[in-house]
Amino acid sequence: MLRHVRKLKVAVVGAGYWGPNLARNFAASPDWDLVAICDRDDERARALADRTGAAVEHSVDELLDRRQIDAIAIATPARTHADIAMAALSAGKHVLVEKPLADTVEAGRRMVRAAQQRGLILMADHTYCYTPAVVKIKELIENGELGDVLYVDSVRINLGLVQPDVDVFWDLAPHDLSILDFVLPDGLAPDGVTAQGADPLGSGRSCVGYLGLTLPAGALAHVHVNWLSPTKIRQLVIGGSRRTLLWDDLNPQQRVSVFDRGVDLQRQADMLGDSSRRKAAQISYRLGDTWAPALPEYEPLGRMVAEFAASIREQRPARTDGGAALRVLAVLEAAQRSLTQGSRCQSVTRPEPSLEVVG
Amino acid sequence: MLRHVRKLKVAVVGAGYWGPNLARNFAASPDWDLVAICDRDDERARALADRTGAAVEHSVDELLDRRQIDAIAIATPARTHADIAMAALSAGKHVLVEKPLADTVEAGRRMVRAAQQRGLILMADHTYCYTPAVVKIKELIENGELGDVLYVDSVRINLGLVQPDVDVFWDLAPHDLSILDFVLPDGLAPDGVTAQGADPLGSGRSCVGYLGLTLPAGALAHVHVNWLSPTKIRQLVIGGSRRTLLWDDLNPQQRVSVFDRGVDLQRQADMLGDSSRRKAAQISYRLGDTWAPALPEYEPLGRMVAEFAASIREQRPARTDGGAALRVLAVLEAAQRSLTQGSRCQSVTRPEPSLEVVG
Amino acid sequence: MLRHVRKLKVAVVGAGYWGPNLARNFAASPDWDLVAICDRDDERARALADRTGAAVEHSVDELLDRRQIDAIAIATPARTHADIAMAALSAGKHVLVEKPLADTVEAGRRMVRAAQQRGLILMADHTYCYTPAVVKIKELIENGELGDVLYVDSVRINLGLVQPDVDVFWDLAPHDLSILDFVLPDGLAPDGVTAQGADPLGSGRSCVGYLGLTLPAGALAHVHVNWLSPTKIRQLVIGGSRRTLLWDDLNPQQRVSVFDRGVDLQRQADMLGDSSRRKAAQISYRLGDTWAPALPEYEPLGRMVAEFAASIREQRPARTDGGAALRVLAVLEAAQRSLTQGSRCQSVTRPEPSLEVVG
Amino acid sequence: MLRHVRKLKVAVVGAGYWGPNLARNFAASPDWDLVAICDRDDERARALADRTGAAVEHSVDELLDRRQIDAIAIATPARTHADIAMAALSAGKHVLVEKPLADTVEAGRRMVRAAQQRGLILMADHTYCYTPAVVKIKELIENGELGDVLYVDSVRINLGLVQPDVDVFWDLAPHDLSILDFVLPDGLAPDGVTAQGADPLGSGRSCVGYLGLTLPAGALAHVHVNWLSPTKIRQLVIGGSRRTLLWDDLNPQQRVSVFDRGVDLQRQADMLGDSSRRKAAQISYRLGDTWAPALPEYEPLGRMVAEFAASIREQRPARTDGGAALRVLAVLEAAQRSLTQGSRCQSVTRPEPSLEVVG
Structure with a gap:
């Protein structure tokens, strides 16, 4: 990888359970410059920012207003993913979202569409x-x-x-x-x-x-x-x-x-x-x-943030792009329906996989 | 256990995979006298009979005609269980059946009813x-x-x-x-x-x-x-x-x-x-x-044949009686229905558990 | 293997822990005819003989006097191995001995020498x-x-x-x-x-x-x-x-x-x-x-008694011949010496491995 | 624990394999203020200092000259432990040493004696x-x-x-x-x-x-x-x-x-x-x-640095004090002798365990 390429700037939204892992890997990545941590709980945001050399923001709006960033990474409760992602995409930012992408297929579909329309990367942190x-x-x-x-x-x-x-x-x-x-x-x-x-x-x-x-x-x-x-x-x-x-x-x-x-x-x-x-x-x-094949040893999240950067730079879908995330959501929704119908088998609507094409 | 009690006489029908295990345990039991092995394949029957000191019979009819027995143990394919058991019950024999008791609930129900009407023991070999x-x-x-x-x-x-x-x-x-x-x-x-x-x-x-x-x-x-x-x-x-x-x-x-x-x-x-x-x-x-509790060590099949003898002598249902076997069949049949209906949840008809009372 | 070859006749001496395993495998072998079980404890001998279709002998002398046998298998306490083996070798019988071959190198060496002088097979049951x-x-x-x-x-x-x-x-x-x-x-x-x-x-x-x-x-x-x-x-x-x-x-x-x-x-x-x-x-x-290579499945003792027969017929040392057994004894004796000398390292005398050549 | 107690100041000597673990735990401890990292390899020292908010020193002499510290922790190769520890003890510092305490019993004994004479804590990092x-x-x-x-x-x-x-x-x-x-x-x-x-x-x-x-x-x-x-x-x-x-x-x-x-x-x-x-x-x-008893979960090194602080404050020997470390060294030396004498059993000189009393 060429080191003279400009580092991309990213902010992590959510400093609870998973956000610190994302922040740590962005901070350690040669591809990324971790600019800010955003969390409603200021103390939690501050603690994480201190450990990673980032600034603190209290809200996503302030973050998007005040910081020069290329991308945000969302690690908040699933029901809030869509709103935050839509705001960020509207502001022209690439978006990485902790799994699950959203709490409904419909919300996920909106996110995928918005990213597609603006030519932005939408990627799910399917760490495994x-x-x-x-x-x-x-x-x-x-x-x-x-x-x-x-x-x-x-x-x-x-x-x-x-x-x-x-x-x-x-x-x-x-x-x-x-x-x-x-x-x-x-x-x-x-x-x-x-x-x-x-x-x-x-x-x-x-x-x-x-x-x-x-x-x-x-x-x-x-x-x-x-x-x-x-x-x-x-x-x-x-x-x-x-x-x-x-x-x-x-x-x-x-x-x-x-x-x-x-x-x-x-x-x-x-x-x-x-x-x-x-x-x-x-x-x-x-x-x-x-x-039993020998496996190399590396940190998956390191690879994941590298893939996020690469997909942005190469303007191509990420390995775990929005389409992949939608397919996961579609199964989860079908499962939900099956639960309420005596375990009856449910068909899965194809969640428009053709959408995820970066212009 | 009182040793002066007369040993019960038993024949094993089926000398394939499981029959030899039953025969070996009947032969070694202080409760039982293994009288005969019955299998359409004479060579297989002969080999097992030789190892256990029993006689050989070619068919169940001949067995029931010619041998003075108290009970038979059935280890043939499941679809043949009901006919053999019904013949033995009609002849006044107690019956032990390899799992599953029968290949339908209906067949199992007939077996249970026949045993009940004649005051005979019907027991399933639920070894576990x-x-x-x-x-x-x-x-x-x-x-x-x-x-x-x-x-x-x-x-x-x-x-x-x-x-x-x-x-x-x-x-x-x-x-x-x-x-x-x-x-x-x-x-x-x-x-x-x-x-x-x-x-x-x-x-x-x-x-x-x-x-x-x-x-x-x-x-x-x-x-x-x-x-x-x-x-x-x-x-x-x-x-x-x-x-x-x-x-x-x-x-x-x-x-x-x-x-x-x-x-x-x-x-x-x-x-x-x-x-x-x-x-x-x-x-x-x-x-x-x-x-992790310490467990005693003993052969389950030895306990199982002892329970068969005890239930006959004490005129009480066995631990794994016909009713237990019917409940298993009822679930298997419901599962079969669910398989054909897209995994839909199926209710289970109570298979008349009150039947299994030895007169 | 040619089936027209005469079966070899063998007697098992010792009906305690290991003898029954040997007897069972000799009885099941196409190479061997299990003739007799010999044990001082008549009841134990009788029980084993009944299960294997063999006769009973009370002492080794009577066994060697009265039975037409090619070989004996010794499964008695280690300290008695040498005497029994020497008597059998003197009587011209091939000898299989449960491990350890003897309780001293010296005793083992006598056994090996006697076998060699008479052109008889001496083999240790190194089952593994x-x-x-x-x-x-x-x-x-x-x-x-x-x-x-x-x-x-x-x-x-x-x-x-x-x-x-x-x-x-x-x-x-x-x-x-x-x-x-x-x-x-x-x-x-x-x-x-x-x-x-x-x-x-x-x-x-x-x-x-x-x-x-x-x-x-x-x-x-x-x-x-x-x-x-x-x-x-x-x-x-x-x-x-x-x-x-x-x-x-x-x-x-x-x-x-x-x-x-x-x-x-x-x-x-x-x-x-x-x-x-x-x-x-x-x-x-x-x-x-x-x-992890796939391993075939077979009973080791079956292979072991087959090797005993083959070495007799082919007049060649067995896989686990007397020489192998002597090398094991020599290490055990050196270990015993080390134990009494504060774990000091002991050299091991070569136990004349050249001896074990069948004439 | 009373929070108004002054934090103790410590420097970590050695930024190789184990030093970073010590530094991280001192930095996170409420008992300790990590003042400096000392390593001949300046780059290595700098990297560790950056992660833990400490200063950098190139040599132990400079460290002892220039820094106001209560204690040092030594994580250098074993052969260098004694010299560094003696210098620190002479300068009136408490000393924690990575295992083994020293590379000879004699060196260890000198360290224990020096600590005793000055009423300083000498403790081994026996992490387990x-x-x-x-x-x-x-x-x-x-x-x-x-x-x-x-x-x-x-x-x-x-x-x-x-x-x-x-x-x-x-x-x-x-x-x-x-x-x-x-x-x-x-x-x-x-x-x-x-x-x-x-x-x-x-x-x-x-x-x-x-x-x-x-x-x-x-x-x-x-x-x-x-x-x-x-x-x-x-x-x-x-x-x-x-x-x-x-x-x-x-x-x-x-x-x-x-x-x-x-x-x-x-x-x-x-x-x-x-x-x-x-x-x-x-x-x-x-x-x-x-x-299987349930075990609490905590980081051992956190407990270890807490014990170091407590033993200093309470002026009592640490759980893994110099005496414990000497007993380990004495066995290692006896093992070395045994190796050169054909595994012969070696007696172990009592390494003056009575010494380790903090005045």
């Missing part, structure tokens, strides 16, 4: 798409190492913070959904979504959630998210026609394993219409080697 | 209900150690044999469902059942399956069964209002763990109608000790 | 050398996959039975030592042996033991054996100049892992005499992939 | 003694939960940096030894020490090391340290007469487990002189519950 493991998984799928994707099972459970505003689907599933959008050959494009949730504590929102996505060609993706689990599990299995992959994010010694193990079904022309007994005879099992 | 771990789990729930059951998550995945006749739900989920029936305070009595399955290999039946059960009082039980997983997992989490339990059946050093860890929600009268922010403030987290 | 994992490890080392062996660390700890006659070294370390003898390019030929033991319960013998072996070329092998550990561990690490191998015998899903990971030291001529700082600069780290 | 796990282990031993300590086995292996100046014993074993000194009822007071090391890479120093300590009353402590292991293990087992404890530092979900499991030996007066067979009959096994 910048981890060494997920990048490797995408590569393995692209190279055909797994064959066709047959099923996906993702478990993300923990004794987590019960959020005041969102349920466990909106809090945790964006991780799984954005990963699927990134690694699946066709992105996140389920034919249908079913959801089941439980609120056994009476907290007013689902704390335990299950999400089923019917993918094209009969494949099924399933996601289990849970705030109440005493054990922490973060595992993703991708079953392929050639090999099966396990990503165990809590096993630093072997995060990604590829199993040359599986069930094969020989389907031959002359077998059609045959009895199940003979069909069974055509099933065979592979019990081959296991292989 | 005789394991040290499950017996301990039931005890912990009964003693209130877990508090109210808030959610259940069961995973039973493996590179398993794709069965020629049944899908993964009928093959594996009876384990999970019979365990739930045994340990839950009210047995297996879900308000609704949703199911999602995938057959990514085109084998003609689901190889990957997810089952959601809405339990009374807002609790949710979820079961993941899978024949295609490269890794083997058998884990059951039972989240309670006081503590949470994890049964990891593949960790012989710590099968059952009880976590004094969880989320508490203080619901106070004056909080009603309050803002979510104040509600959130009432959530607290316990991060207490973990405790 | 017939497991899929150990066979694979030997193959990997032979093929140069690991490079030169730099260090070996073996841990075999458990809550085990405190033996009445032998300490933890003689009980457990023969496993580790026989494995090393089998897989190391030069066999078990340490330059020196140090041992440290503890008897914290005052049982009269070491219950916790550590064994250090200095191997040729500066390599070190270390063995930890322990009867008192609450956790069960069976792990062997073999560090090589190219790759490092981990055998975790209690992880059925990934028993053998090969790590392309390690420390490299560039030693260049012009570096000699250089400062440690520059030396350090020449150290580099490889963080490559991990690979 | 401030971790929640080790504090809990000490508490469990003190409360008698484990009974008498029968054996200790510690494994600390990793693919670690081969150090240019010290071998693996001096690099890693101070962790294990300082933990033992802290948790054992009588501190680290072995009767003898044996060591075995290997340098399979020809790096000029041991990269694989085993250390055996004979503790009073027949107990044995063993330490395995290794820079070349492809897998990372940090496990400590403490076998007690009542229970056994396992600390698995890499299992965040269950770091400390207490097993009510073990071997009991009934030693009765009338048993003395009895045969081993009857002795064996008196051995019994407990297979009780496992218990």
